[in-house]
């Protein structure tokens with residue numbers, strides 16, 4: 001599985017490095033990719049977890065409600 005490493009800007013404005021799979025990469029292409037997502041690395045691995053597929057834990061796509 002191809003994995004892509006991006007620097008994304010979190011909801012708090014802090015840059016975070018995440019790995020996403022090719023599926024999620026395509027899914028988000030054209031949206032956040034322009035400004036917020038910057039590709040910094042890629043590799044092929046079967047052992048890495050995609051941050052977007054595991055969005056429930058990563059909390060990158062979800063805005064914290066409340067606060």
Ligand SMILES: [Zn+2]
Pocket residue numbers: 020021022023024025050051052053054
């Ligand atoms: Zn994914």
